[in-house]
Amino acid sequence: MDSPSTTTVSILDKEYLISCPKEEEANLHRAAQHLNEQMKQIRSGGVIGAERIAVMAALNISYELLQSKQQSLTDNSDAQEQIKQMLGKLDQALMSIES
Template identity: 30%
Template sequence: MSTNAVDITLMGRSYSIACPAGQEKALKLVAHNIEQQLTQLKSRTNSLSREDLLVMAALNIGHELLTEKMKNQEYMEQMDDRIRVLQSTLEQALVERSVSRD
């Protein structure tokens, strides 16, 4: 798979990031979201260094990701339960149909 260099800017610093072809727009969107989060953090506290702001943003993003993964896992478990109920209902209906034919 080929990669392209994508230029992004975070907190006034430019970075050239290798990105898989076709994923450039997604990378730029992620960079924009990170920049917004950094700007918000910086506006709340001017005493944090650039590195501290980046760590705080990484922790916030990590928390958001973990929360979404947990929601996704819960949803998958609910869907598994529903599928089991449907399978059981179908099996019962087939058994009843088979019995009624005899």
């Protein structure tokens, strides 16, 4: 793991120096870009005040994260059910071969 480096991100027309590991720099820039887009969208709706915009953006992103986690859990559960069904079919096929 490389030592942290400093990179600049731009959010709502302000520049911020952020320290992060070199290998995570691209992910940091993508996250900052996503946050910037969310905040600009909220600001375009007439919301005034950087703090209020930041809180609303944080809530929106948290909601997206929770939806993604829930979908992942649902997908995982579906995959486990399909695996159980395939194992059952394999067991039946093996039993018919042994008989």
